[in-house]
Amino acid sequence: MKNNYLIPIVIVIGLGTLFFFPEPETNFLAYAGTALFFIALTIILLILKERKQ
Numbered sequence: 001m002k003n004n005y006l007i008p009i010v011i012v013i014g015l016g017t018l019f020f021f022p023e024p025e026t027n028f029l030a031y032a033g034t035a036l037f038f039i040a041l042t043i044i045l046l047i048l049k050e051r052k053q
Contacts, residue, residue, distance in 0.1 A: 007045050014038030 017034060018024075024031040 004049065007042060007049070010038065010041050010045060014042070 018031070021031055021034065
């Protein structure tokens with residue numbers, strides 16, 4: 001049941017982090033890495049949610 005609340009929280013934190021990221025043009029690898037981290041975390045939480053049902 002905790003995953004139901006974690007998924008929207010992770011998405012909001014990820015979007016907020018990327019929105020306030022300083023100069024993504026100069027730090028593209030860090031920006032892309034952060035985006036991929038939050039995408040992977042969301043996918044993992046969705047997979048765990050499906051396995052528990």
